Structures are given as structure tokens and as C-alpha cells.
Amino acid sequence: MFDGITRRVVSMWFPRLPCDRVLRARPVDAPFALTLKQNNTDRVYCLNRQAEKLGLSRGMPFSDARAFCPDLLSQPADPRSDARFLATLCRWATRYCPWVGPEGEDGLVLDITGAAHLLGGEADLLADMRRRMARAGLTLQLGLADTRGAAWALAHHGEGVAEPGDMLAALGSLPVTALRLPEDTITGLQRLGLRRVSDLAVAPRAPLARRFGRGVLMRLDQALGAQPETITPMAAPPHYAVRLTLPEPVGLVDDVMAGTARLLDRLCDRLKERETGARRLCLTLRRIDQSNQQVELRLASAMRDAKRILPLFERGVAGIEAGFGIDQMRLEAVQVEALPVQQVSSVSQDSTQRLDDLITRIGTRIGLENVQRFLPADSHIPERSFLIAPAAYARAEGPWYTPRPRPVRLFLPEPIAGAGPRPPRRLRWRRMALDTARATGPERIAPEWWMEDDGWRSGVRDYWQVDTRQGRRLWLFYTPQNPGWFVQGEFA
Structure with missing residues (x-):
């Protein structure tokens, strides 16, 4: 407790998050599985409800799953997209409280202390979560308790709500797997006959600490509230935008380019601090009549060199209608990519940079997707020995290899x-x-x-x-x- 208020924590667990994310875009009325290659073997990564009812389980070889269920539909898993989707859910959950953080790869944890009354109470808050997630096509299990560990245990083992106060009464009947312990530790506890949280709570602590280490007692104390556990909210993504307010309206192209140069210097310094580069820039010019004119620049490669980027704005700025004048300028890096610092080499990179700048200039007229290049493909069939891809988003990796000469x-x-x-x-x-x-x-x-x-x-x-x-x-x-x-x- 603090200031007379009992801490309340909600655990949101999405047991089928990868499958739900894929099936939201393309629903199927059949058993479905996502596969992931592990140790040179395709294994089941996630299953929908219909596949689980047939006895399939996560981690089993995909060949065995197809043998049990010949009608099983499958698709390769994409853990990176799953992580981005979870980050989106994390930002969405801030509608309930400001203190929201990720819980593993398939869950969220929310500290709703002092915020539940804004939605009519805890019951209404949980009902709203279930309703919105069902509408979004996501499977959700919820747990509500005084501690983060207790909320996680209730969400993963039966979905329940613990009344404020004694957490042992709410968790005592749950298995020791509810304490977020490693698999080998759980197996060791079960061999000793400690199968439930209540059994572990009354067991002598010193022998447990000597045999399993301090982690077991720490997880138990965190779940019961004897030891605090923090919730770290997801950090907001960095925002790359700078603004310049002019003392007098301007309308000449040279004046706008001079202001753009000042904005680029500040923006590129910020990009350099975070070792990122801009791929898409948006220059917004506010006129005296409060209307906005925008110039969008899509770059062929990630850049943070103001001197290289500035000339690429000339064509767009020249087409701006300044009206009675422009009094404010705003430059934002809408899309950024990692651009780590590289070792200075004696080999000049001017040719590569000039090619990227040329692709950018042509792309501003006809679109970057329409500037294409040939890439080698791993096939001995002549028609399949190459790929055609946008030059701005595909880099040639490795030389062309053919055992015999090929025609032009x-x-x-x-x-x-x-x-x-x-x-x-x-x-x-x-x-x-x-x-x-x-x-x-x-x-x-x-x-x-x-x-x-x-x-x-x-x-x-x-x-x-x-x-x-x-x-x-x-x-x-x-x-x-x-x-x-x-x-x-x-x-x-």
C-alpha cells in the first residue's frame, strides 16, 4: 500500500497472438498453424483453437502435425511482426492507464492503481478489455491482483480476479508453474512433492534456497507481495521533427531553401545521436492564411548528411505556392532506419552516394518503386536466375555466378x-x-x-x-x- 491505496495490476495474456495476428487479415475456417525452423527442423510455433482441439501442440515437428491432421493449413511465422504488433497493443492499452509494459512475447502488464474508477470500476474495465479484444479477433485471458506475479498467475491459470488483501488465498491452489519459474526448477519442485503454491509457501525456506537458489523464493515473494516488483513501461519511439518560426513571411525559393538548410542541420544532428538515417522526409510550410504546403522526399538510402539531402529538396520547393508568404517551417523524418557509424575507409564511396542521389532524383519524378534493378537469384533455370526489385529497397549481395556464359x-x-x-x-x-x-x-x-x-x-x-x-x-x-x-x- 501507499498513501492508503492498494496497488492493483492487470495482466493481459494473448495465448494465440501470432496466429490471431495473421488470421485477422485472412480468416480461415480450418485448423491453422504457424511454423518456425528450429535446429534445422520446422516446428509448430502457434496454433489456432481448431488445431488445438485436434490434439496438436506447440513445439511438435510440423511433419508430425501434418500426419495427425492432413488438412492443416500453415504459414511461416514472423516473430518480428509479432513483436511490432505487441508494441502497437502496448500503446493502445495506455487508454486504460499510463503505466503499461510488455510481459514476455505475448502479454502486457498494466498498473491500474487509481485508474479503474474512470471506466466504472474494475469489473467494467475488464469487460471493456474483453469486448474490444473480441471485436479485434484476439484471444485474451486476464488476471487482476495486487501484484504483478499474482496477476500473471491468474491470467495464465484460469483467468481470475483476486480481491485486495491476502494473495496466498488467491494463489494457493494454483500449480507452481504459476510462479514464472524455469522448467528444470519446476520439475525439481514437483519431485519433492511441492506441486502447488500453498505447498511452497509453507515449506522451509533455507533448504529451498540452498537447493534451487534465491530465484524460487524471490518469485514466491513477488507473487505474494512480500517483495516489490516494478513495471517498466515501453519507451515511446523517438520523434524526429524540428520547427522554425520566421519573424517575417518569406516567399522566395532561396529563402525557403535557406530555412530548410537550418532545419536539416538540426535534424541530422538528432539522427546522428541515435545512429539512424532518414528514408522519408516531409517538409511542411505554413502560409499566412493558415494553409499548409508539403514537400515529401523519399530517399534511395538512409541518409543523415544535410549537404547531400538539401539539393534533393530543390525540385519540390520550387513547385510550392507561397501565397502571401510562409511564416513557419516544419521538417520531420517520417521513416528512419538504423545507420550505425562506419569506419572511415581509404576506398571512396562517392560513386555509391552519387548513384543513390540519382535514384532519389529520378524517384521524385516517377516514383522510387519504378526505378528497378536486376538481382541474382539462386536457380539454374535461365528464366529464374534473376529478380527484378526496386533499386532503392534492394541491394545486390554477392557477385553474379554462372557456370557458363549467359546471353545479354x-x-x-x-x-x-x-x-x-x-x-x-x-x-x-x-x-x-x-x-x-x-x-x-x-x-x-x-x-x-x-x-x-x-x-x-x-x-x-x-x-x-x-x-x-x-x-x-x-x-x-x-x-x-x-x-x-x-x-x-x-x-x-
Whole structure:
């Protein structure tokens, strides 16, 4: 107690948080599981209610789960997205009280001391939580008690409310797993016959401390209120925004750019302190008539160099309608990424920086998503040996590797006349009569049996590099199973 007020804590546990997050976007009326690779084995990470009713459990090999339930739907788990979703729930829960923190990977803890009456009391507050979470499609179990440990125990073992006062009466009948102890410790206590919290509370403390360490008694005392346990709220995300109020309205492009330069210097200093870089910037200009003009800048890479960023604003600022003048400027880094400090190298990075700046300039006109680059893909099939991705959001990792030369131009196979496994001496392609001067090959490429591709159903292909006397260098292939010749590419 403090100042005559009993501390009250709510534990919100989401037992199926990963599955609920995925199924909110794409509901399914069937057994569903999320899988995660652990020790080179796909295991069940989370299950929906229908899958649990069939006897499936977390941690079991996914192959065993499919054997028990052939109709089981699955999807790879995404723990990072789950963590972001829990952080969103944490910010949402501040509607009930200001002191909200995460509880593991699937729960929240709220200190509602002195705040429950704002929603009509504890019962109405818990009912409101259940109603909102049910509307959002999330499974929720609640626990309310005087301590954080007791609230967690009630949420995870039956969902209940402990009246203010004696926590042992509320927790005594619960198993020792309700005390947030390690698995090996729980097994050791159960072997000694200490299966419930009441058994542990009356057991001699000195032998327990010698055998299991001080952690067991600390968890017990925290749950019963004999030892305090703090609740650390989730820190608010850093806000990267700076503002400049002008003594006199301005309307010239040079004046606005000068103000933008001052804002960029301050913003980049703040980004540097946290070792982050901006990917999207928003410059808001307030006019005298209280209307706003905005200039959005999307960068091809994370930056915090004011001198590099400032010229990229020129095109947007030049298109601003200043009206009777601009009296306030605000610059915000809407999207940021980690940009740790790097060791200064003797190798110049100017070429990379100039390329990023060029992509940014082109992207401001046609959109960053429309500036694309080729990336190597892990496939020996010619059509699948590359990917096309936005240049601003994809970096080439590693060199291109091909066991044999590949053509500069690759197109759909075009049939030509020919017989036998060797390239024809004369061929006609695209209304051109060509004579074979030299043929190099064959290079046999087999289809990827695990991929569905109608173009490779004919089986293996024998590829040849054919140099013609007319100067054309073609990439031909022959299909032994269904004899025929095709042209698929042209070398430079």
C-alpha cells in the first residue's frame, strides 16, 4: 500500500497472438498453424483453437502435425511482426492507464492503481478489455491482483480476479508453474512433492534456497507481495521533427531553401545521436492564411548528411505556392532506419552516394518503386536466375555466378527448324537466314522438379552457343524427349 491505496495490476495474456495476428487479415475456417525452423527442423510455433482441439501442440515437428491432421493449413511465422504488433497493443492499452509494459512475447502488464474508477470500476474495465479484444479477433485471458506475479498467475491459470488483501488465498491452489519459474526448477519442485503454491509457501525456506537458489523464493515473494516488483513501461519511439518560426513571411525559393538548410542541420544532428538515417522526409510550410504546403522526399538510402539531402529538396520547393508568404517551417523524418557509424575507409564511396542521389532524383519524378534493378537469384533455370526489385529497397549481395556464359538478351523460346541433337548448319530465325560458323556445347539443364512450370514440362534441355557467319550469336536449346530446336537468347 501507499498513501492508503492498494496497488492493483492487470495482466493481459494473448495465448494465440501470432496466429490471431495473421488470421485477422485472412480468416480461415480450418485448423491453422504457424511454423518456425528450429535446429534445422520446422516446428509448430502457434496454433489456432481448431488445431488445438485436434490434439496438436506447440513445439511438435510440423511433419508430425501434418500426419495427425492432413488438412492443416500453415504459414511461416514472423516473430518480428509479432513483436511490432505487441508494441502497437502496448500503446493502445495506455487508454486504460499510463503505466503499461510488455510481459514476455505475448502479454502486457498494466498498473491500474487509481485508474479503474474512470471506466466504472474494475469489473467494467475488464469487460471493456474483453469486448474490444473480441471485436479485434484476439484471444485474451486476464488476471487482476495486487501484484504483478499474482496477476500473471491468474491470467495464465484460469483467468481470475483476486480481491485486495491476502494473495496466498488467491494463489494457493494454483500449480507452481504459476510462479514464472524455469522448467528444470519446476520439475525439481514437483519431485519433492511441492506441486502447488500453498505447498511452497509453507515449506522451509533455507533448504529451498540452498537447493534451487534465491530465484524460487524471490518469485514466491513477488507473487505474494512480500517483495516489490516494478513495471517498466515501453519507451515511446523517438520523434524526429524540428520547427522554425520566421519573424517575417518569406516567399522566395532561396529563402525557403535557406530555412530548410537550418532545419536539416538540426535534424541530422538528432539522427546522428541515435545512429539512424532518414528514408522519408516531409517538409511542411505554413502560409499566412493558415494553409499548409508539403514537400515529401523519399530517399534511395538512409541518409543523415544535410549537404547531400538539401539539393534533393530543390525540385519540390520550387513547385510550392507561397501565397502571401510562409511564416513557419516544419521538417520531420517520417521513416528512419538504423545507420550505425562506419569506419572511415581509404576506398571512396562517392560513386555509391552519387548513384543513390540519382535514384532519389529520378524517384521524385516517377516514383522510387519504378526505378528497378536486376538481382541474382539462386536457380539454374535461365528464366529464374534473376529478380527484378526496386533499386532503392534492394541491394545486390554477392557477385553474379554462372557456370557458363549467359546471353545479354533473354526471351521466350522461339521454335526453329532443325533435326538431330546438334545445331543445324543453316537456320531461319525472325525472317533471317543464318549459317552456323561455330557451336559450343551442349550444356544440359534439368528442370526443378519441385517447381510448377509449364514451359519445362518437356524435360531436360541441351543448350548451345551458336556463332553465325552473319554476326549473330544465339543461345539455342534442344529438347531430347520431344525433339525440337528453340532460340531463347542472344549474346552481345
